Amino acid sequence: MSQHQEPKIPDSIANEVLQKASELYAQSNTQGYSLTELQEIGEKVEIPAEIMSEALNQVREKHRQLQIIKEKKEQQLKIIKLSSFILGILITMATIFSYNILNSQREEVKARWAQVENQLQRKADLIPTLINLTQAQANQENQLILLLENARQEYLKADNFQEKLVSTERINEAINQFNQYALNNHNLASSQVFINLQYEIAGTENRIATERMRYNQSVQRYNQSVRSFPLSIIANLTNFQEESFFQANI
Incomplete structure (x- = not known):
């Protein structure tokens, strides 16, 4: 042992x-x-x-x-x-989620503005008809014809939001002058082409008003997100800027 x-x-x-x-x-x-x-x-x-x-x-x-x-x-x-590690994952997920919200709302704003542009373009495309009517009724009204042509060309050349709004105001002024001219021209005011055109203009104005309202609603939602915490932090880091409202009188 x-x-x-x-x-x-x-x-x-x-x-x-x-x-x-x-x-x-x-x-x-x-x-x-x-x-x-x-x-x-x-x-x-x-x-x-x-x-x-x-x-x-x-x-x-x-x-x-x-x-x-x-x-x-x-x-x-x-x-x-x-x-x-868990906190990092949560922050990453929150950042991605916030970015997706902002990006989705910004894309909605762009889409709504595209609809507004469609209607503004429709309105601008009516100007050649106004010009033809003016030329047919009174060849001496070259100044009015020039005003209509310049207004349409200015709109076609506009390539950003503010330029579109300014050129739209020019179109409104030109159309208003044409309407005033038509009221003083009995033959023009009584023609079926002019009457049909007035209906077309009125319908276009209604469409613009509807799309303008939808656009401004989208801008309001988006801008509120950009300003609200915690989305405002992500907005600042990823360069999401507030969008402008469509305030033009059309």
Whole structure:
């Protein structure tokens, strides 16, 4: 039968145990040292077994507490990393969702403006008929014809929102002058072509008013999103700008 062996104390704590044992031994000796005792200690330090055992227990308890603290810190670090990862995912999803909302509303504004442009174009396309009527009834009215032609050309050359609105005002002025001219020209005002044209103009005005209303509603929704938190943050980061309302009198 093999002889029972005591467990070995690891080298990593052996020095610490000896130091602690020395401290405990020094604390337990309250009588002081004689010269002979100091000489003997100088030759060889003898520490009682019970003090050595107590020192070992205290060192082991210290290391156990340090390990517990270390494990708690590691667990806290894991929780922080996981929380940061989840938060990052949520922020990314919120950013994508907000961007999609803004982009969708901006595209709706563009689509509504396209419908307005369709009707404005329809109105501009009526001008050649007005010109033909004017030429047929009174060749001397070159100034009115020139006004109508210039108004239409200005609209066709316009390539942005503000230019479209300004050129539309020019078309309105030209059509208003034509209507005034027609009222003073009995033959023109009573012709079936002119009467049909007046119906066409009135119908176009109604369509423009409807599309203008829809466009402005879309702009209002979009602009509110651009100004509202947290979408306003995404709007600033991704260069979403507020759109202008269609306020022209047509």
